[in-house]
Amino acid sequence: MSASFRSTAAQLSYGIVGLGLMGGSLAKAFRASIVNACGAQGRIFACDRSAAVLVQAQTEGVIDGGWQPEAVHEMLALCDVVYICLYPQATRQFLLDNASFFKETAIITDIAGVKSIVADGLSGVFASGADFIPGHPMAGSEKEGYAHSSAQIFYGRNYILMPQPENSPAHIAFLKNLVTEIGFSRIIETSVETHDRKIAFTSQLCHVIASALVASAEDCHITEFGGGSYEDLTRIAMINAPLWTELFLENRDMLLSQIDAFRAELDSLSGYIKSGDAEQLMNALENVRERRSAMNRLETSA
Amino acid sequence: MSASFRSTAAQLSYGIVGLGLMGGSLAKAFRASIVNACGAQGRIFACDRSAAVLVQAQTEGVIDGGWQPEAVHEMLALCDVVYICLYPQATRQFLLDNASFFKETAIITDIAGVKSIVADGLSGVFASGADFIPGHPMAGSEKEGYAHSSAQIFYGRNYILMPQPENSPAHIAFLKNLVTEIGFSRIIETSVETHDRKIAFTSQLCHVIASALVASAEDCHITEFGGGSYEDLTRIAMINAPLWTELFLENRDMLLSQIDAFRAELDSLSGYIKSGDAEQLMNALENVRERRSAMNRLETSA
Numbered sequence: 001m002s003a004s005f006r007s008t009a010a011q012l013s014y015g016i017v018g019l020g021l022m023g024g025s026l027a028k029a030f031r032a033s034i035v036n037a038c039g040a041q042g043r044i045f046a047c048d049r050s051a052a053v054l055v056q057a058q059t060e061g062v063i064d065g066g067w068q069p070e071a072v073h074e075m076l077a078l079c080d081v082v083y084i085c086l087y088p089q090a091t092r093q094f095l096l097d098n099a100s101f102f103k104e105t106a107i108i109t110d111i112a113g114v115k116s117i118v119a120d121g122l123s124g125v126f127a128s129g130a131d132f133i134p135g136h137p138m139a140g141s142e143k144e145g146y147a148h149s150s151a152q153i154f155y156g157r158n159y160i161l162m163p164q165p166e167n168s169p170a171h172i173a174f175l176k177n178l179v180t181e182i183g184f185s186r187i188i189e190t191s192v193e194t195h196d197r198k199i200a201f202t203s204q205l206c207h208v209i210a211s212a213l214v215a216s217a218e219d220c221h222i223t224e225f226g227g228g229s230y231e232d233l234t235r236i237a238m239i240n241a242p243l244w245t246e247l248f249l250e251n252r253d254m255l256l257s258q259i260d261a262f263r264a265e266l267d268s269l270s271g272y273i274k275s276g277d278a279e280q281l282m283n284a285l286e287n288v289r290e291r292r293s294a295m296n297r298l299e300t301s302a
Numbered sequence: 303m304s305a306s307f308r309s310t311a312a313q314l315s316y317g318i319v320g321l322g323l324m325g326g327s328l329a330k331a332f333r334a335s336i337v338n339a340c341g342a343q344g345r346i347f348a349c350d351r352s353a354a355v356l357v358q359a360q361t362e363g364v365i366d367g368g369w370q371p372e373a374v375h376e377m378l379a380l381c382d383v384v385y386i387c388l389y390p391q392a393t394r395q396f397l398l399d400n401a402s403f404f405k406e407t408a409i410i411t412d413i414a415g416v417k418s419i420v421a422d423g424l425s426g427v428f429a430s431g432a433d434f435i436p437g438h439p440m441a442g443s444e445k446e447g448y449a450h451s452s453a454q455i456f457y458g459r460n461y462i463l464m465p466q467p468e469n470s471p472a473h474i475a476f477l478k479n480l481v482t483e484i485g486f487s488r489i490i491e492t493s494v495e496t497h498d499r500k501i502a503f504t505s506q507l508c509h510v511i512a513s514a515l516v517a518s519a520e521d522c523h524i525t526e527f528g529g530g531s532y533e534d535l536t537r538i539a540m541i542n543a544p545l546w547t548e549l550f551l552e553n554r555d556m557l558l559s560q561i562d563a564f565r566a567e568l569d570s571l572s573g574y575i576k577s578g579d580a581e582q583l584m585n586a587l588e589n590v591r592e593r594r595s596a597m598n599r600l601e602t603s604a
Contacts, residue, residue: 138529206531212567227440229508241587265514285543
């Protein structure tokens with residue numbers, strides 16, 4: 001990253017709305033990489049329902065000041081960059097409720113895992129000139145809350161940005177530099193609709209499958225018979241139920257379509273197994289191996 | 303492990319039939335932990351179709367001698383412990399073809415991932431007194447062959463032993479010591495039937511799911527949108543098609559029953575999503591989280 005980006009970014013004030021796993025991790029990453037002790041003029045602020053979390057983060061030196069939600073407009077008035085780290089519906093509601101409180105030059109972004117319900121129809125809401133650029137950092141943990149946050153979770157991960165027609169190119173470039181600086185290794189720019197379709201597959205379908213796999217275990221001692229596969233497939237089943245209920249339902253049509261596509265392939269494989277058709281089964285598995293290898297090759301060459 | 307086990311084990315000769323990923327890893331682990339250079343009288347031998355692999359393993363100091371399949375009886379005559387590391391059908395065929403060539407005191411075991419087709423009806427085959435104890439090391443890799451073998455893959459893994467009524471308790475105890483010495487951390491003793499039912503779930507079903515998930519991806523660029531979940535769920539889809547075709551078909555009824563149970567849970571979750579029933583969906587996900595936590599707790603206390 002350029003030295004000029006670093007020196008600019010270090011002078012700015014960052015506001016994190018929601019200091020949970022993701023908000024906390026972003027705050028720690030900004031502190032570690034952007035606004036650190038070496039003479040920086042910038043500040044990191046946060047808003048959270050929990051006064052205890054704000055006190056903890058300030059005591060740890062992660063944030064320079066904290067606000068509870070009823071006073072968030074005081075924080076927004078100070079922030080050049082605002083990261084909204086709430087659940088999807090709450091993210092949209094926050095944007096609508098606080099549209100007039102952002103700085104006129106603010107860059108606003110979010111982390112919600114579904115995007116059309118967050119971002120559609122917001123054009124013109126920010127009359128002041130503040131710029132909302134929807135985003136989705138493809139990082140996380142099966143552990144929740146500020147207590148599990150870490151600046152390390154972003155390293156080598158994908159970041160999806162969904163720039164809107166009204167966004168300033170300079171603001172988009174700034175965000176790309178910012179997330180690169182904290183460790184993301186690949187930034188994909190796409191539309192809200194493409195995001196929701198792809199994420200229905202790579203993220204939501206995987207969580208549905210992991211959940212069904214845990215639900216169908218005959219008992220909870222099953223991992224005595226595990227060799228790594230079951231553990232890998234169900235790590236994400238330590239699921240945050242309220243969040244994922246919202247993500248599944250707010251991307252319902254896309255997700256159901258991906259579930260149907262998966263079920264068709266499952267039916268096809270189980271059909272070959274049922275009929276004992278070794279040749280068809282072997283061909284299908286060879287194709288799977290070839291596709292998975294191609295995915296690896298594309299990753300390696302990315 | 304006791305010093306007396308170590309000194310006994312170091313004097314024995316070990317034969318590995320099939321020097322692929324698993325056979326090669328076992329040979330390397332025996333060399334590292336059991337029969338090493340410190341004055342040991344024991345030997346590690348191997349049989350493989352590939353003369354090149356035998357030469358490589360001997361050059362690397364992993365084995366002390368190699369035989370191709372047509373001369374395997376020469377090797378078996380020397381071996382106190384024989385590990386058959388072949389595909390399931392080939393394992394059974396090897397046992398039947400070579401029953402009279404094992405030493406009278408030999409401990410014989412295997413690694414096949416389905417067991418009833420390997421082990422059923424073998425009682426009395428080994429007239430000489432050789433003792434076949436079916437086993438399944440729950441370790442492996444999505445990479446194949448001796449070139450990817452490693453003594454490290456067994457560390458912290460589960461080992462399933464399926465002792466038969468005719469097996470000598472001393473031989474069973476020896477095998478348990480042996481696999482503990484090379485890194486396995488938990489040994490489960492169970493029946494062939496229970497093994498096949500549990501493994502249909504923890505291993506085969508997971509491979510079917512991972513394969514269906516790769517097959518249903520809309521393209522091979524999908525990992526651009528990955529955040530770890532998809533990668534975790536499909537690592538094992540780099541599948542060895544001939545081996546898994548055999549494993550799936552030879553455990554067909556058990557596997558189909560597990561696929562049905564999984565599909566019922568998938569249908570249930572997708573039904574809640576389709577109907578938009580947030581309360582039922584949230585309850586189901588809370589149950590999943592509780593079950594997955596219970597599995598973790600049982601693991602930790604094991």
